[in-house]
Amino acid sequence: MQAVVFEETGDPDVLHLGDRPEPQAGAGQVLIEVRAASVNPADVKRVAGSFGEVELPAGTGYDAAGVVLAVGEGVDHLAAGDEVFGLGQQTHAVRAVLTAAARKPAVWSWAEAAAAGVAGETADRGLSLLGVSAGDVVLVDGGAGGVGTFAVQLAVARGATVIATGSDRNHDYLRSLGAIPVRYGDGLADRVAAVRAEQGLGEVTAVFDVVGKTPAEVLVSLAPRPEQVVSIANFDAPAHGARVTGGGDGVTDAATSLAAVAALADRLTIPIEKEYPLVQASDAFALVAEGHVRGKVVLLP
Ligand SMILES: NC(=O)c1ccc[n+]([C@@H]2O[C@H](COP(=O)([O-])OP(=O)(O)OC[C@H]3O[C@@H](n4cnc5c(N)ncnc54)[C@H](OP(=O)(O)O)[C@@H]3O)[C@@H](O)[C@H]2O)c1
Incomplete structure (x- = not known):
């Protein structure tokens, strides 16, 4: 499956378009066809090796928006064909698994929905x-x-x-x-x-x-x-x-927070500073690494 990959940690230019194993939705997860995924500073830090050792080769991406292809055990509120956004792993790819998802508001573009994942x-x-x-x-x-x-x-x-x-x-x-x-x-x-x-x-x-x-x-x-x-x-x-906070604080769970953000979609402005195709992931990461993005940077498969 086509995805952004890296074989060594370092600057954003270690990233390239490559092949990753097909993801599978586990219990409580959804498999999506990715329409957009955002770049977060955590992506840059992980690729740089700041989060400790990474099992290589590895993919990138912590959020995405797309169309549900399959749902894992225990997911009864979403089904194949639903448009969703949320949090996941290795989302800078054509398909990805979301571990927490909510329905994508119709007023949002795919890029806006992807931007609302980790940040929202x-x-x-x-x-x-x-x-x-x-x-x-x-x-x-x-x-x-x-x-x-x-x-x-x-x-x-x-x-x-x-x-x-x-x-x-x-x-x-x-x-x-x-x-x-x-x-x-x-x-x-x-x-x-x-x-x-x-x-x-x-x-x-x-x-x-x-x-x-x-x-x-x-x-x-x-x-x-x-x-x-x-x-x-x-x-x-x-x-x-x-x-x-890094999550898991017990005050709110991720899916509830994503749904709360989606409920305000009509009132939210979500500026996308720049969109890049997956093949230009290193440019997108370099822009985020500068630390002065207004709104979000998004990758489009
Ligand atoms: N713990 C968690 O759960 C969690 C989740 C998400 C993100 N994070 C972390 O939170 C941080 C921010 O994430 P993000 O996605 O919002 O990053 P971001 O979009 O890259 O943030 C860029 C913004 O930071 C502003 N900025 C730069 N230096 C600043 C300063 N000294 N004081 C105040 N604002 C400054 C810039 O404004 P100007 O252009 O005006 O300078 C720019 O608008 C990152 O370190 C990220 O890894 C943690």
Whole structure:
């Protein structure tokens, strides 16, 4: 089966189009014909070898959207022919298995649905851990990327006021998502205090760090309590009383989060910065590796 593969870890140029064994849907899984799959920073890190040893040769990809070909044991809510999106493994391929899936909203393109996989699930998970609801003032640190784009909009949909960080070039974009933009980097706490005063906002009630670059002590200083900081990328955060999530936290399961994101499809903007054919996976990975994508980068088989 045609797939993106690598035989050695390293820079994105180790990737090429190759052959992988046909995937099979196990219990609770669905096999799909992939119509689009997104590129996540985790893909870049795994190919680089940052996640430890990888059994080689290996495929890439953690999410996808496509048409169900077969369902595994115990899947009774989906059937062959359904259009779905969700989380999986080796999704940068013509066929893949999803381990958590939801129905693709008709208003989404295949690329938008693929983009909503890892990024949408992660955003809903983090906001659920923080218990974000109407009346909250949420700081999303890193609002313009994949997870940030969903985190800002999902927090707004929950009724929160959102302050989001981004470089100056992304401030209009962050406003378009419903956030009050501030620049990240040194002096962040002062800038957050200034916009709160300017906008007449109360204390920040939750901090969602979706990039992992702001020191944990700064994030904690912005929250009412250390545990009201949730990070998805700063593994130093627990040393400061903050929480880190990688999934499996028990507050929400992946399929429920994907369905929650899909339910808001009419209200969500999902910018696709660039689409590439599978054969150009190394270019797509190189763009994501730069760390300044607005929205998502997507591969189309
Ligand atoms: N734990 C989990 O479950 C989980 C799940 C998904 C992702 N992650 C991790 O979370 C991180 C983000 O993922 P992603 O898919 O959202 O990445 P992404 O789309 O590549 O993020 C790019 C964005 O990061 C922003 N950014 C860069 N430097 C920043 C800084 N110092 N402060 C604030 N924003 C900054 C950029 O904005 P500007 O262009 O304005 O600089 C850009 O919009 C990655 O490390 C990823 O591996 C973890």
